[in-house]
Amino acid sequence: xxxxxxxxxxxxxxxxxxxxxxxxxxxxxxxxxxxxxxxxxxxxxxxxxxxxxxxxxxxxxxxxxxxxxxxxxxxxxxxxxxxxxxxxxxxxxxxxxxxxxxxxxxxxxxxxxxxxxxxxxxx
Amino acid sequence: xxxxxxxxxxxxxxxxxxxxxxxxxxxxxxxxxxxxxxxxxxxxxxxxxxxxxxxxxxxxxxxxxxxxxxxxxxxxxxxxxxxxxxxxxxxxxxxxxxxxxxxxxxxxxxxxxxxxxxxxxxx
DNA sequence: ACTGGACTTGACGTCGGCGTCAAGTCGGAG
DNA sequence: CTCCGACTTGACGCCGACGTCAAGTCCAGT
Numbered sequence: 001x002x003x004x005x006x007x008x009x010x011x012x013x014x015x016x017x018x019x020x021x022x023x024x025x026x027x028x029x030x031x032x033x034x035x036x037x038x039x040x041x042x043x044x045x046x047x048x049x050x051x052x053x054x055x056x057x058x059x060x061x062x063x064x065x066x067x068x069x070x071x072x073x074x075x076x077x078x079x080x081x082x083x084x085x086x087x088x089x090x091x092x093x094x095x096x097x098x099x100x101x102x103x104x105x106x107x108x109x110x111x112x113x114x115x116x117x118x119x120x121x122x123x
Numbered sequence: 124x125x126x127x128x129x130x131x132x133x134x135x136x137x138x139x140x141x142x143x144x145x146x147x148x149x150x151x152x153x154x155x156x157x158x159x160x161x162x163x164x165x166x167x168x169x170x171x172x173x174x175x176x177x178x179x180x181x182x183x184x185x186x187x188x189x190x191x192x193x194x195x196x197x198x199x200x201x202x203x204x205x206x207x208x209x210x211x212x213x214x215x216x217x218x219x220x221x222x223x224x225x226x227x228x229x230x231x232x233x234x235x236x237x238x239x240x241x242x243x244x245x246x
Numbered sequence: 247a248c249t250g251g252a253c254t255t256g257a258c259g260t261c262g263g264c265g266t267c268a269a270g271t272c273g274g275a276g
Numbered sequence: 277c278t279c280c281g282a283c284t285t286g287a288c289g290c291c292g293a294c295g296t297c298a299a300g301t302c303c304a305g306t
C-alpha cells in the first residue's frame with residue numbers, strides 16, 4: 001500500500017509518516033516511480049507508535065518498541081529496552097502527577113482564601 | 124532599582140523581565156539615560172508573576188493578578204477575574220491529572236504484562 | 247584615559263510534532 | 277488530451293518562555 005492508505009489505517013497523516021521516516025522510526029521500500037510502498041508490518045509499526053504517542057510517549061521513546069517489533073517480536077514491549085522505557089515513563093508520570101497535585105492543592109487553597117475574603121461573613 | 128537588581132530579587136533574569144514588559148505585564152519608568160527604573164511595587168508584581176508561573180500558570184493567566192495588584196489591591200487574587208482564572212486552572216489541572224493517571228494505569232498494566240511474559244513461571 | 251560591568255534594542259535559536267505551502271511528477275479516468 | 281488526485285522533496289510556520297548573541301551606550305572606579 002502507499003502512504004495515503006497507511007496514514008488512513010494508522011489514524012494519522014502522510015506528513016506524520018514522513019516525519020517518522022525522517023526520524024528513522026519507519027522505513028519504506030520504493031516502487032519504480034519513487035513512491036513509498038508499505039505492508040502489513042508497517043501498519044503494525046504505525047499502530048505501535050501511535051498508541052504510545054497517544055498515551056504521552058515522546059516519539060523517541062517509541063523507538064525501542066519499534067525496533068523490538070522489527071526484530072521479529074510479536075509485541076513491541078517484549079524487549080528489555082522497551083520495558084526500561086515503561087519504567088522510566090512510569091516514574092516520569094508519577095513525578096508529573098505529584099507536581100500537578102501539589103499545584104492543584106495550592107490553587108485550591110488560594111481559591112478558598114480568595115472567596116473567604118470576598119464574602120467574609122457568609123456561612 | 125534597575126533591571127539587574129529586580130531580576131535578582133525576583134529570582135529571574137533580565138531577559139525574562141523585558142519579556143514580561145513586552146507582554147505588558149510589567150511597565151517601567153525610564154531614567155534620563157534610558158534605563159528602566161523599578162520600585163518595590165514592581166518587586167511585588169514580579170513575585171506574583173513568578174509564583175503563579177512556577178505553579179504552572181501561563182504568563183497570560185497571570186495578567187488578571189498583575190492588573191489586580193496595579194489597581195491597588197493588596198492581593199493579586201482579590202479581583203473576580205483572578206478568581207475565575209483560579210477556577211479555570213483548577214479544572215485544567217483536574218483534567219490533566221485524570222489524563223496522566225489514565226496513562227499511568229495503562230503503562231503499569233503493560234509493564235506488568237511484559238514482565239509476566241519475560242518470566243512466565245516466576246512467583 | 248581606560249577598563250569593566252550593567253544597561254539598551256533587535257533579532258535569531260530552542261524544543262516537538264507536525265501543518266501547510268510550493269512546485270513538480272505520475273498514473274488512471276473520461 | 278486533459279484533468280484530477282495522490283505522490284514527491286524542500287522549506288517555512290507554529291506554540292511559549294525565554295536564552296543567547298550582536299552591537300552599541302553609559303557610568304563608576306583606578
